[in-house]
Amino acid sequence: MFIYFRDLSFNNLTGPLPRFPSKIFNIVGNPSICPTGSEPPCHGITLMPMSMTLNTSETALPSGRRKSHNFALALSSSIGCIGMLILGFGLFLWMRQRKKQQKFFDVKDGHHEEISLGNLKRFQLRELQIATNNFSSKNLLGKGGFGNVYKGYLLDGTAVAVKRLKDGSAIGGERQFQTEVEMISLAVHRNLLRLYGFCMTATEKLLVYPYMSNGSVASRLKAKPVLDWVTRKQIALGAARGLLYLHEQCDPKIIHRDVKAANILLDDYCEAVVGDFGLAKLLDHQDSHVTTAVRGTVGHIAPEYLSTGQSSEKTDVFGFGVLLLELTTGQTALEFGKAANQKGAMLDWVKKLHQEKRLDLLIDKDLKSHCDLIELEEMVQVALLCTQYLPSYRPKMSEVVRMLEGDGLVERWEASQRAEASKNKSQELILSERYSDLTNDSLLLIQAIELSGPR
Structure with a gap:
């Protein structure tokens, strides 16, 4: 039978301490008793502890060590409790977030x-x-x-x-x-x-x-009050930054395929927000597995996309160039095409006015004189660079953003004009050679007719 606590206090016990089948016992009031039995005769020794703990393999811990041991146990218990609380709270937050997801x-x-x-x-x-x-x-x-x-x-x-x-x-x-x-x-x-x-x-x-409280750019161009020139420039820059993110900073890259005034929305502060991105690809797959189906709006579709059905970020650049012209003229490409009774008339008209240096006829009439003609020409130049026939000649959206911010437009435009002049010269040379060949063939034909005639 094992007794956990035994009280031996004030019994005038002497000699070595016997081993009892109990873990804790009290020996106060027995000044002549020895603690372990291994000491020499211990009569007269005064013992101070009120109680002791027996272990078959270890002696009782001294008071200082016992206090340190108890403190360590208390500290570890506290740390364990705090850790459990933190773990439980973290688990609760995780479950709550997972439920929301x-x-x-x-x-x-x-x-x-x-x-x-x-x-x-x-x-x-x-x-x-x-x-x-x-x-x-x-x-x-x-x-x-x-x-x-x-x-x-x-x-x-x-x-x-x-x-x-x-x-x-x-x-x-x-x-x-x-x-x-x-x-x-x-x-x-x-x-x-x-x-x-x-x-x-x-x-x-x-x-x-x-x-979007201010609707689309297309609707605001027709509404009152009129969008001022500064706001239109901010809209152009905001839309360009949105497309730049889709083309060069987003993974995977996203091609819009229908950039136009109706798909550029305006928030409470008339800041441009590009909408409907990614949906062209979605709807193509729903309608058909043929990925060459052309999606877009008349007047905004790049020529290579219209002829081959193959789109790239340069098709978006073309659409953005037409958007700049819409912001400038106050008319959508489709409206202008209907008025001119032919498709693609807006670009031809803008190129003609730019060559004749009559851009004042290009500006939206609602703006009247509240427009900087130098800034107007710069925006038209960016639009013409974006709408070049060959995709490789068009700038990337990162370049477009820099040009709208006033960096690099002059150099890019001059390079474009030199390339255009060189191309025109090559075309003239080819036409001249063809004309020369045709003339020579005609002379031979005339000579042949004369030789075959009556003698």
Whole structure:
């Protein structure tokens, strides 16, 4: 039988301390007892401890060491408790964040293979139907080749723009849709339209964006008050920076393929925000697996894209050049083409006025005299550089941004003019040689006719 505590106090015990089957015992009041039994006769020794702890292999710890041992135990226990609290709090935050994180899955995939989309919110279809009053025509903000856009208000009062994509039930589009949405969600820049969230069902695909209070550049060019020249320059620079991010700073690279005034939106401060990027590729895959289908707007489509169906970042540069002309003239390329009753007339007209140094006829009439003609010519030069026929001659968007900021335009324009002059000279030489050959052939023909005539 093992006794944990034994009290032997005040019993006038002497001699060596016996071994008892107990861990702790009290020996106070027994001044003649020896602590371990290994000492010589210990009569007269006064012992101070009130209690002792027995161990079959160790002697009792001295008071100082026992205190240090207890302190170490208390300290380690405290550190362990604090560590457990921190670990528990961290686990709680992780679980909370994971719960907030939305998951995106293919509606036709039975195993629901999930792709994480960060902070994008997944909206329920019913939620967006309520927000837009069941996609009422009264809430229609605009129509495009990729779908209609509706204004709506979420339950918390947040104003949003809901893009309802066409062909939402197209076979094979779900995986491409999730890939494109994930790509768009990763492209974050102050001059790119931010994606709030999405909704996907078997028949619907919707994207939710923040509402842009000043609408598109196309709509503001027709509205009052008129956009002043300084604001138009800021819009051009902001749109260029957004495209620069898509082309050269975003991974993977994104080609817009429909750069125009209607796809450049304006926030509360009229700062340019590029919208609809990445959707051209998405819709091409939904409509057909043929990747050469041309998407875009008449007057903005680069010639190589129109003829071959092959797009690159230089097709966006071409569209941006036309956008600069829209900002300058106050007319869209399509409107000007209809007025002139021919396609591509805007570029021809601008080139002609620039050669004749009559750019004052180019400026938007609503601006009247509130425009710097030197800055006007610089913007027109950038536009003409961007809309050159050969893609290799067009600048990159990084170069366009620098030129709009006033760096490198003079050198680039002079180099372009020298190349144009050299090309014209080569064409004249070729025409001259052809004319010379034709003349010689005509003389031979005449001689042949004369020889074959009557003698």
